[in-house]
Amino acid sequence: MLNKLQKLLRQYDMVTKGDHVVCAVSGGADSMALLWAMYLLKDKLAISLEAAHFNHHLRGEESDRDENFARSFCDRYDIPLHLGGARVEAGKKGLEAAARDARYAFLQQLEGKIDIYLPDLKYAEARLAKSLSAAADYFPRAKS
Numbered sequence: 001m002l003n004k005l006q007k008l009l010r011q012y013d014m015v016t017k018g019d020h021v022v023c024a025v026s027g028g029a030d031s032m033a034l035l036w037a038m039y040l041l042k043d044k045l046a047i048s049l050e051a052a053h054f055n056h057h058l059r060g061e062e063s064d065r066d067e068n069f070a071r072s073f074c075d076r077y078d079i080p081l082h083l084g085g086a087r088v089e090a091g092k093k094g095l096e097a098a099a100r101d102a103r104y105a106f107l108q109q110l111e112g113k114i115d116i117y118l119p120d121l122k123y124a125e126a127r128l129a130k131s132l133s134a135a136a137d138y139f140p141r142a143k144s
Contacts, residue, residue, distance in 0.1 A: 005037050009045070017046040022082070022110050024052050024103075027066025032073060039077055052110055054103040055085035058095070082110055 009015050023038055025031040035051055042049045053070040055063050067083065074081040084106035088099045 002037055002040055005034075006041055006044070009041075015045055015047055019045075019047045020050070020111065021047050022050045022052050022107070024054075024107055025070050027053060027070045032070070035073070035079070039079060050080040050082065050110075052082040052084070052107055054106045055083070056088045056099045056102065057085060058088060058099065 015021055021038065021042075023031070023035045025035050038047075038049055051070065051074050053067055055067045057063050067085070071081060071083070073079075084103075086102050086106075088095065088102050091098045093101075
């Protein structure tokens with residue numbers, strides 16, 4: 001899986017030596033597997049790595065558990081983590097669009113290359129997500 005990720009990153013020119021990369025994580029298996037993979041590759045890719053999590057507060061305690069999981073994972077592996085959050089309400093475009101807009105606004109204020117979750121790289125994201133889904137059960141869980 002790491003070889004596939006490294007190949008995709010090079011094929012789509014997503015990162016280059018010396019880049020500062022911020023991985024946006026939801027706290028779910030796919031994004032945490034991506035963060036874990038980037039962590040394992042960061043020295044080989046010669047990049048610095050950070051993570052970012054935005055809590056939409058849409059699922060009550062479950063949203064907080066996702067944030068806490070991201071926090072404990074990043075603490076365990078000494079990955080700097082940027083936290084953001086807002087109570088998101090549906091606007092004219094709907095709740096999902098309002099949540100996405102709030103998350104992107106948070107991510108855009110961070111310095112560094114924001115990972116493949118940006119809209120202009122959807123094709124690469126879809127290919128990588130397929131590989132990550134298959135591997136998501138294999139990354140280590142942070143202890144509660």
